[in-house]
Amino acid sequence: MSQGGFTLPLAPPETLGRRFQYTLFSLDPSLVEVDPLRGEAYFKDPSDYVSLVEMALEALEPIKVDPVKGCKPKTVGPIDCCSLHSGPRLYTAGVKDSALLEKAGFTSCMATTRKGQARVSWNHAAVSYAEKVVEKGGPLGGSTGDLPWLAKATLFSKIRGAGGGFEPPRRRGRAGQAPGYTRDTLGSILLGGALSLVYVWNLKGASREIFLVPDFVNRNYHDLRSLVVGSDWRRGVMNYAARIASELPVSFEVAVAVALATELARKYGTAWELSDISAVESLEKAASLVTVAPQQRPMVVSVIPLSIVIYMAYHSSTLYALSDVVSSVIRPKSRVSEALQGVRDVVGGCINSMYLQAAYRGWSDHLSGCIRSLITAADQAENKGMGELAKSLRGLAERLTMDYARLVKGAARL
Numbered sequence: 001m002s003q004g005g006f007t008l009p010l011a012p013p014e015t016l017g018r019r020f021q022y023t024l025f026s027l028d029p030s031l032v033e034v035d036p037l038r039g040e041a042y043f044k045d046p047s048d049y050v051s052l053v054e055m056a057l058e059a060l061e062p063i064k065v066d067p068v069k070g071c072k073p074k075t076v077g078p079i080d081c082c083s084l085h086s087g088p089r090l091y092t093a094g095v096k097d098s099a100l101l102e103k104a105g106f107t108s109c110m111a112t113t114r115k116g117q118a119r120v121s122w123n124h125a126a127v128s129y130a131e132k133v134v135e136k137g138g139p140l141g142g143s144t145g146d147l148p149w150l151a152k153a154t155l156f157s158k159i160r161g162a163g164g165g166f167e168p169p170r171r172r173g174r175a176g177q178a179p180g181y182t183r184d185t186l187g188s189i190l191l192g193g194a195l196s197l198v199y200v201w202n203l204k205g206a207s208r209e210i211f212l213v214p215d216f217v218n219r220n221y222h223d224l225r226s227l228v229v230g231s232d233w234r235r236g237v238m239n240y241a242a243r244i245a246s247e248l249p250v251s252f253e254v255a256v257a258v259a260l261a262t263e264l265a266r267k268y269g270t271a272w273e274l275s276d277i278s279a280v281e282s283l284e285k286a287a288s289l290v291t292v293a294p295q296q297r298p299m300v301v302s303v304i305p306l307s308i309v310i311y312m313a314y315h316s317s318t319l320y321a322l323s324d325v326v327s328s329v330i331r332p333k334s335r336v337s338e339a340l341q342g343v344r345d346v347v348g349g350c351i352n353s354m355y356l357q358a359a360y361r362g363w364s365d366h367l368s369g370c371i372r373s374l375i376t377a378a379d380q381a382e383n384k385g386m387g388e389l390a391k392s393l394r395g396l397a398e399r400l401t402m403d404y405a406r407l408v409k410g411a412a413r414l
Helices: 016-025 046-060 097-104 122-136 183-196 221-229 237-247 252-268 278-284 309-313 316-330 343-363 367-383 387-412
Strands: 006-009 033-035 040-043 159-161 164-166 197-203 206-213 288-294 298-305
Touching: 006 046, 006 183, 016 046, 016 183, 016 206, 016 288, 040 046, 046 122, 046 183, 046 221, 097 122, 097 183, 122 183, 183 197, 183 206, 197 221, 197 237, 206 221, 221 237, 221 252, 221 278, 237 252, 237 316, 252 278, 252 298, 252 309, 252 316, 252 343, 309 343, 316 343, 316 387, 343 367, 343 387, 367 387
Parallel strands: none
Antiparallel strands: 006 040, 033 040, 159 164, 197 206, 206 288, 288 298
16 A cells, blocks of 8 residues: 555444445445455545545535525535535434534535524535545545444444354444544545435424445446436435325335336336346345434334336336326325225235236236226226326226236246
């Protein structure tokens, strides 16, 4: 290692903080060498770290909201601090997260309350850190006493190896002191956490934060995140999945599979018409979705893998037809649900059937009942003067009938 290199201490391996750092490094894995056992990331030149931080600022640009009145204008690279989403929640148990970020000096880009007061937030502190790194032309150095509560949330308590379970090693400081983390450890976690947060879901009065995190540094992660976030995360894949899971009798995991399949269809077309499916298959393995419930302290409530099983089974036009039906049924202030009793159950049931049929292909019969229910619902919609909805329901039934025949035929050839 050259004298000009830079070593970045990593968060403990079982924590979200480590995954957040992997998210940051995955923007360009060629710039960093990660030693997970030693808990270190090495950059051959400090300028490589600066380049990574600048990439993070570019990737954060879509994470925006409508600016609050009274916000003092401030821009950092492509980021408008007044329009930047505040990001993951900061916690107040023990040493306040906000106090930790203020002490680190990450306050040049500030969030604004509805009353026009400046306040510290996760994403704004991440951008403030990035600004310091870019201005200095390298890492900041210096120590930090602790990490934010979210960074210390664990995905599992033990790591399993060939010899059974064992407690993962932890970085240690001097006796009586916190582990030896630097301001760059903290800053890299903040940037990675800001990038990883792909949706904030208010479910029945409770908030859920959804993070897209890799298990290791993955060169396919950036493409996957770009697909999920899009140009405006408020209207992207996770928004569609959350609407399905909130309004229809569909699990979040299945809803994500449908939403991801639809976006993949828009970008790549129908799966079996591609000359090379490897690019899509690599995205499926690039990350998992971690759901955190912000309580007194953050609690990881689920970790689910991504699945492209629905994308692989259905024609792109089927997924578009499903999207049209879902939008019609769950549209705010729509009279569809009142006029057609049970239509949400029909659509939700069909989504579940599509997932099961995709998983078991021609060796099961999940779609036939769904198709019959869609035709019945279309007849009812027609009788009640809902011609457009009836057309959408019949269109989906026709598309599913063709896909069902193809799936069964494919299984019969095996």
